[in-house]
Amino acid sequence: MRQSNLLYDMWSLSPNTYSVATKRNKIMKYKLQLLSIGLVLATIMGFGGTGFAQEQESPQARDDRMAWWREARFGMFIHWGLFSVAGGVWDGQKALPVVCSSCWLQMRLAVPADEYTALTQKFTGEHFDPTFIARLAKDAGMKYVVPIAKHHEGFCLFDSKLTDYKITNTPAKRDWIRETLDAVRAEGLHAGIYYSLLDWHHPDYPAYMRNDPKVAARPRQWDDYIRYMHEQVAELMTRYGKIDVFWPDYSTKEMSGEKWGATGLVAMIRRHQPQIIINNRLARQSETSRNPAWGMDFKTPEQHIPPTGFPGQDWETCETLNHEWGYSHFDHDWKTPTELIHQLIDTVSKGGNYLLNIGPKPDGSVPQSTIDTLHAIGGWMKVNGESIYGTTANPFPNGVPWGRCTCKHLSDGNARLYFHIFQWPWQSRIRIPSLENEVAAVWLLSDPSHPKLPFSRDPEGGTVVKLPTAEVNDYATVVAVDLRGQVHIGKTAQAASGPEKIVFRDTFDTPDTMKVNADIDLIRQARGKVASAYVGVGKTLLVSTSRQNTIVANSLKRVGPAAMEVEADFAEQIAGKNFSLSADIKYLGTNPKGWGSISLLSDKGPERDSSPMSILLKGDGSVAVSSGRAGEPVTSLFSPAQLGKMLGRPFAVGAFHNYKYVVQWDEKKNLVSFFIDGVELPLKDKTVNFGGASVRHIHFINAKDVADTDIVFDNLTLTVGP
Incomplete structure (x- = not known):
């Protein structure tokens, strides 16, 4: 019990103890106290540094912890912040290129920190409706939501006790994270949190990542920033209920792993949230397999679906509706529902999860184009969600030429394949690569009565399925195939010929x-x-x-x-x-x-x-x-x-x-x-x-x-x- 109290004391200092923006003169007063607490924790728990000995998690325990996430397959990312007010434009200048022009505006246009903070007075959020957003995610078929708690700009969308640079000090005067997570849980969805490891506002974050020339030469205390960052994460882990996913972002060659105090940070997170799932961004991609104490529950390709996924590993791609994460005044190049549904299917067919981002407007409302697109995706998911949720990767080495395939292992020991048809085939026939299994039944997932589709086996062991004359779904038609036993691929399934x-x-x-x-x-x-x-x-x-x-x-x-x-x-x-x-x-x-x-x-x-x-x-x-x-x-x-x-x-x-x-x-x-x-x-x-x-x-x-x-x-x- 005493250990727990010590840990809580360390991570919950009052605002009078540590307020980065206005009360740095009080820090030194507490350094010896913090050092003593840290030494006690290091002695009792092995907390902090590389010497932490984390209890080895068994494969079954890991599978149990990851089970809901692997079942979900589809989630919502939400980017909202001061960058939404600017919308990718500062003093009439666009922060090009379009990709990330909103979130990275402060860096790209070298906006001084004291000028950038003026955006707080325009951050009203008067039309922010967390219940609407949570229901929008649920209606789209999403199973978890990951909102931004703090992005690289350093502005906090939660009521942190460690800084004045936060949403509760703006005209919005609301704790966005608390309201959003409460609404998400009320809809039966899993709740995650994104938190940027970078901070362009904090006075102790490295000068080479800042844009304010007035402070570029001032000495910086990296340990003070790490303490601040760890304490803010602790606030999120201890004051906002059960957190299912933690999404730290991101690491570079200079800033990676123990530079962030990753071992101690993850140990603290897991003490407060034992079942939490943590991404791999506390370290660079090349280092993510080196230290399991850094989280590393899933890989995170961004705006990219790897050609083969990551076989044998959990992964999630995050994608945008246009080119931008945050709201943009000029990027109206929206992806179509067809493109996004195909991306979702493609990701899941390679064993990954699909985290689709929305960027609310400065007032907190959701752009109508976003609403319309998510409703369209939701309509497809209501009919075909079975082919996404709880499925595993395509088992065929060369896939299929006309779409994608996902697989589900049924409780009776049999398997079911879902073939997503992206291009309606000539003569309304598809050929499934050779299987050693007996095919028990074939039907269209969209037809609730499940009438059987005629099929036959060809000399090479492939299964030829006769489809309706016209395309059934404008986005992707799904054909379900039940097999006797688990999937066994035939030898000719790997053959490929022709240009x-x-x-x-x-x-x-x-x-x-x-x-x-x-x-x-x-x-x-x-x-x-x-x-x-x-x-x-x-x-x-x-x-x-x-x-x-x-x-x-x-x-x-x-x-x-x-x-x-x-x-x-x-x-x-x-x-x-x-x-x-x-x-x-x-x-x-x-x-x-x-x-x-x-x-x-x-x-x-x-x-x-x-x-x-x-x-x-x-x-x-x-x-x-x-x-x-x-x-x-x-x-x-x-x-x-x-x-x-x-x-x-x-x-x-x-x-x-x-x-x-x-x-x-x-x-x-x-x-x-x-x-x-x-x-x-x-x-x-x-x-x-x-x-x-x-x-x-x-x-x-x-x-x-x-x-x-x-x-x-x-x-x-x-x-x-x-």
Whole structure:
């Protein structure tokens, strides 16, 4: 009992004891007292530092603790704070790029802390309705809710006793966390808390992460910040009821693990909340397996669904409804219900959870577009939620070409497969890869009477199911298949044949708001898996890969003040094979300084791009082709006049003129061919000198700043042949 009292005393100092913003002069008075308490705790409990010996959790105990989370599969993230008031704009300037422009505004635009705090007087929250939000989450089929308690800006949305920088000191005068968690629990949902480890407001947080030049040179006491951060987490763990998920965010190379006092922090959290689930962000991804005392219950890819998930591990992807976490005054590029439902299914089919974010307005109300989208998702979940909740990953090594699959292990020892059809198949038939099991029944999940669908087995052991003539659901139709016994995959289920298409498709409204999206239908036909990288300011490129076991690396590098380049690594798909890369090249202006390029690179030589074959597309319409030979950076050069003569018509590069460019690679002959609108250009040297190495990488660059973008790659398609 005494140990518990000591722990509570340490983590619940009164506001007169420790108020960072206004009462730093009182800290030293208590340092000896805090040190004594800490030493007693360290002696009695092994608390703090790396010497903590946490009792080993048995696999069964872990499974029991994680059971509800694995059953839930779908949750709501809520980003609300002072950043919602600014909405990604400060003094008329947008905090670009669009992604994270709201939450990261203070950092990106270097807003001094004393100026940023003025937002507190505009933070009214008069239309915040926690019950409405909780019911909105429940209606969407979500099973848990994770609201922001404090984001990187340092503003607390709970009534912390350790700072004056909090919601109860704003015109809102409400404890948002308390009200939200109470409403969430009242709806039968699980309650989580997000808490940023960063703090751009705290005077002892490192100066290099702050934007206030007035305090940049002031000495800082890191131990004081860590104490403050630990005490705030303790407030959340002791004053807000049962917490099911703790979502700390995030770690860097400099700030990770014991730099945060992670062992002691997690030990304290688990003492107060023994059944809590903690993410892996108290350490960098590369360190998350090193110390189980740092939490590490689940991995957290962000705005990204890994091609194969993390087999054998718990994980959760967090995604946004547009490009932004918090409310934005200018980002109205909302994802459709179809996109989001497909993301949910894709995530669960790879064994993960899907945490979908909403960003309330400054007044606390939820944007109508968000409400409409969540209602649409909820409508689909009410019919098909069985195929999401409590399911496990797709058991087929290569998936299915027309959708996704989830699996449920039934209490009677049998298994049920759920096939989510994204693209209605030709002749209304689907083929399920070969199974050694007997198929007991097949039916549409949307039909409450469950009439059986006709099916037959083909010579390779696959199951061919006859579907209704018309698509049953606009988002995704679910076919349920009952098996005798647990799933046993047939040997031919891993077979794959025919060309593989990897498609990059963009559509755009204006050059500076270009949105790049994958062509979902073609990706699905190609058994695609989607990864993502950002290209340009406010531009997103979705890269699809064609097989589930492919390792995809998308790298991102700044090439100039605003220009970006992206390298798509398709080593597994293109190595040793012929392929064709096509793109519609759109010329948005006539600025000769604008340019774009496509390069084929090898992994040979001291640098990976030491001998590329490159096509340089200039804003004036000229095209330069290089085979990468030393001393010959350009082997062929074509002017607009020459191109027009070859095409038999003028080659125009004015606004929105576009042409089909195709690059063909013959692996065996080590030759490249280049076409514009079906006309092959006479290259001086078609041989690519890779020193015997295969093409392993494809590199795209779209240069110039966004406002003057001249070259846009549209409808990019990579077709890999046999």
